[in-house]
Amino acid sequence: MPEPVIVVSYDPDWPRRFDQESAVRGTVFAGSDAAIEHVGSTAVPGLGAKPVIDVMVGLLHLAEAESRY
Template identity: 55%
Template sequence: MTSASEAPEPDIAVVPHDPAWSGRYDAERATILGATGALFVAIEHVGSTAVPGLLAKPVIDIMAAVERLAEASAALDRLGDLGYRLAPTGMRNRLFLRKRAPGDACAFHLHIVEHATWHERNERLLRDHLRAYPEDARAYGALKQRLAREHARDGLAYTKGKTAIIQSIVDRARDALGLPRVDVWED
């Protein structure tokens, strides 16, 4: 499967948490696993839609782990059949795929990483921290809402505007686990 040009991303909209997101993740997880067999050794719902009560863009982020990233290449055609398109991000040691169904307000992002890094993935640490600290989730949600208004058509500015708060939260989570601090803005 190759990267495909798609319709432009819709304006950024941050909306109240939808309890249906969890069910959408469960259904998509089952679809992915049905298409890829035993390829993934771990798969989880990450991102803001995985945090009950958190304001979020209606994008369900899924993180899946393989033993070696090269193994995932064999499944790209099968994931393409499900509507996933490889999106270049410049991030090392990760495959990033997007899926958007026509007329569906909700999209899916699939992050494929190596299992050796699973326990220290910033996306998982951020999700777990926001679930455990509702005051941080509220502050993060308020920032996202403001940034969505200010940068509705500029996804990069929206994302970069969140970097400082994400870095602060991830640093605290990594400190608590005895993990070294890393820059959350992956190159």
């Protein structure tokens, strides 16, 4: 049986948590063309959401990511 989806009220701490996650990824992609974005429902102020911070890393060239892992 699938686990239930739990949606919680907006947490004003979510942007700070994204900033922390973004900083970690920023060190991995330092010097690249990476764009690190807060996406998903936790990125929308005032919106209830699943309490999971979604992070998207965009690159112009996939080889950039492959060379770092």
